[in-house]
Amino acid sequence: MEILIQHLRRQLDQKSIDHVNHLKTLGKAVVPVSWENVHFLKSTNQLKAIKTIILNRNSSNDDFVFFFNRAASILISEALDLVEYIPGTELKKTIVTPTNCTLDMGDTFFPGQEVIAVxxxxxxxxxxxxxxxxxxxxxxxxxxxxxxxxxGEPKLHTEKLPSLEAKEGAKASKVLLFDSQTISGAAAIMAIKVLLDHNVQQDQIVLVTYTSTETSIRKIFNAFPKIHLVVACVGERSHESTLISDPDADSNLDSDWWMASRFIDSKYFGTS
Known part of the structure; x- marks a missing residue:
């Protein structure tokens, strides 16, 4: 019995090692990644100022929360542009304005999908x-x-999800997956796998994050090329700002990025 237990443990350990190694290979530039489904927020002076406050270690907790909420609202609004809306001409619907005027059907749009957040x-x-x-x-x-x-393997500890399947006759729901920082991409990849297990299609998943490493983006899109990503800023390495050119280079370590450690949720909830 003891020999059997030891054998099972070795098999499980090897499976974990293989899984972690597979996740690492996803971030290497072996297969070109299409960036058409990566939606970057337009770099405006407002967003640059918000980023400065969020990244400033001397910012007060109140300022940090206030300005992160502003950034989050912009990110969510960008993600909602990916939701399907149906023109009034197709539905043969119109509306009456507060001034009792009927708006032309060509000027009206109605939500065509339910939005679910995870x-x-x-x-x-x-x-x-x-x-x-x-x-x-x-x-x-x-x-x-x-x-x-x-x-080093990501593990699912808790899953509490609403019904993700579309009602009969309705379009599939758009699922917004939230993660304030995507560093290695391992947690996001596992979360997407969970959503796929619940019959959510890849193209109906929108990952919304404030910061992301280029490595994590490569991992995620090498695994799931049809999802969408909405991101405010992608971190650059402290010693280079170019895309990964050598898949086997030691510089591909996730710890090389300026946001290699999570800090947003700790500061947001006042636990840092």
Missing amino acids: SLVRSGDCFIRSLRRIIPAAKIGKLLIQTDSRT
Whole structure:
């Protein structure tokens, strides 16, 4: 019996090692990644000022929360542009304005999809307050994914999701997956796998994040090329700003990025 237990442990350990190695290879530039589904926020002076406050270690907690909420609202609004809207001409619907005028059907648009939010605890929870202001009735699910300290493999600990399948006769729901920082991409990849297991199509998933490393973007899109990503800023390496050119170079370590450690959720919830 003891020999059998040891054998099973070795097999599980090897499986974890293989999984982690597979995740690492996804970030290497072996297969070109199409960036057409990566939606960057337009770099405006307002967003640059917000970024400065968010990244300033001397910013007060109140300022940090206030300005991150502003950034989150902009990111969510950008993500909502990916939701399908149906013109009034197709639905044969119009509206009456407060001044009792009937608006032309060509000027009206109506939501064509339900929007469901899924938060990666607790990083994605930083978006919930802004989401509630924009879509008060939005259904929200939770996924708790943590890295095993022994193997480095992401593990799903908690799954609490609303019904993700479209009602009969309705279009598939658009799922917004929230993660304030995408560093290695492992948690996001596992979260997307969970959504796919619930019959959500790749092209109906929108990953919304404030910061992301280029490595994590490559990993995610090498695994799931049809999803969408909405991101405010992509971190550059401290010693280079070019795209990954050598897949085997030691400089491909995730720790090389300026946002290699999570800080947004800690400062947002006042635990840093």
